[in-house]
Amino acid sequence: MDPGKQLHVAVVGVGGVGTQVVEQLIANPNYGFHLVALTSSKRMLKSTKDACINPVAWRDALDSSETPVDLSVVKSTLQELVKQGEKTLFIDNTSSQDVAELYPALLSAGINVVTPNKKAFSGEVVLYQGIVQASRSGRYLHESTVGAGLPIISTLRDLVETGDKIVKIEGVFSGTMSYIFNNYSSVEGSHESFSSIVKGARAQGYTEPNPADDLNGADVARKLTILARIIPEMKDEQGNFPLLHGYQSVETTSLIQAAPPSAVSNGDEFMRWLPEQDAHFAQMREQAANEGNVLRYVGVVDVKNKVVKAELAKYPKTHPFATSLGGSDNIIMFHTERYGKRPLIVQGAGAGNDVTAMGVVSDVLKLIRP
Template sequence: MSRAVNIAIVGAGLVGSAFINSLQSLRSSSIAYNIILIARSSKALVSKQYTPLPLKTWSSDLAAASSASALSPGDLAAYLEKSPLPVILVDNTSNEALARVYPLFLQQGVSIATPNKKAFSSELGLWTAIFKAAANLTGTEKRGLVYHESTVGAGLPIISTLKDLIATGDEIVKIEGIVSGTLSYIFNEFSTAGEGEVKKFSEVVFKAKELGYTEPDPREDLNGLDVARKLTILARLSGLEVQSATSFPVQSLIPKALDSVEEVSEFLARLPEYDAETEELRSDAAAQGKVLRFVGKVDLGDGVSDRVKVGIEKYDGSHPFASLKGSDNVIAFYTKRYGKNPLIVQGAGAGADVTAMGVLADVIKIAERIAK
């Protein structure tokens, strides 16, 4: 007889839909994954008897559901606590209010798999509360597990690699990487090694928006906060007590003169006025035979003043970061064990399908530990 877990999915947009599709296509699993809840911010499909929901029509069923079907975080916790099978909450949102309830879920035995960066990069107190409540650290049988591989690098094995390095006794010296698919694309196009067409920074930003690489408001990418949140997570896993994603130097790519602009359309219209600033940086790097990349660094070496920082760095054309293509991510782990040659993880670090894959991999890992 196969083992089983119940799955509650919050967030049914691009990542949520891709997750459901991936879960349905699992092959020859010895564990039954029963979806008992699918929710968006204002609507929910809830199996009151904790039996599997019909998935062939889930999207239309959810669209037709009443707004009264939505559950508050507290109601959701109460519902999941009564699940007759071990239950995994899959939070595909970036909702900070839901993240703040994670400790309650975990204390009630509900496990969590999520790409929600805000749960792990907000103030240090929330991070501490989450892992204090989780069975990963406490060993308390009733408490839930929490996995969040996709908070950094989507489906890339970045967090699991870092955890494995530390768990096996290695010492982290430095981590540096390009962890924003949007900014990876922008700088790969804007600052290239060798001869090639010179593009204006604003033109590349417009193209990235057209291709769907940026947020609807590109300033959410250009302000560097997404990278800062990811670096906060990596730094904390490395042992640094980083207070928040704004407690260390983060370089914004938004011209200071445009900080107060309210409308996206006005910001985009005025951005070309400041191309000369970024062109000066690019041409200076090119004169040195280098390229520009937007990088996050965690440095645990001796005598380092800024342990964590995010901003533009210069790299020789021979450096792995210089040869990156498209919107790929890359992380280099410098450790005592690996010496001068870092362990590098590289690949697609953004997109609904790869993010959903990372979340599903976490769900499988949890299920293998808790399924009955």
């Protein structure tokens, strides 16, 4: 891209992360962003020849807009700018499958895509293949799908593209699971019940409204899928991407296997059921402690054995997964041929609107910087 050109940006989704994305873009006036469109779940604000979107009062203008969301209009607007030789960008801050399925068409039209939405990269392989093929016309960047603002995907790509061979990736990928097990199974020892830890995490906003959506391991499985598909050695002999059915193909240990359907679908019902599992988790914690270990919910991409799994595992109390984590931190280890004796470690806050938005905006800047 010509660094001298202005970047015309459409932002889809202005919830917690999306609002931070817009504010961080506005805070970088030197890069010449032009907001073409903004959409909430119900309303849309579109720049016209006569009226640009006010970067100061955009929220009030969007709230008072009477224009319903129409992403086909957003696509057509960006596509027309591409035809005029302009640089365009579609930022998807939603978690929508429907929006994710628009990516191939957007990219084919020469529209770049930046997103924290995991759906497109961790679902059925057909959609992922379509995105990769369409990227000949437009670029897609999704750093924040795995580690929020942490440089996980960029680190992996740098390793792969400079010729290093990935042996294994392992880490604590879920900020929610990190918080829960850092407190439940600590190096110092803990006697608090599992359900009370989860209840506290939920009260502080560390979990989804229904913690079952965190404890089923699907979020970790999605992140592992995203990473596994970047590693060349994970492809099969015909060159096909791994994990045909995305995160559903990952060996995933759910921590709610015994939960009744009513608990899985309702957060309050789930929290009433969870104390029934306290004895089970206490037994696992005691056994781990007696062995000098702690419990951590981890994700592993074992390239050598072509195994991708998300599981509750035991680690020695001297291991970085036991000693280095605090709060809802993520920590990821890259075991490679170059980093054989001592793995490359990336660690830090792996969740939060501000750091996730930072990951999105950093991807945007990659499209601008020469």
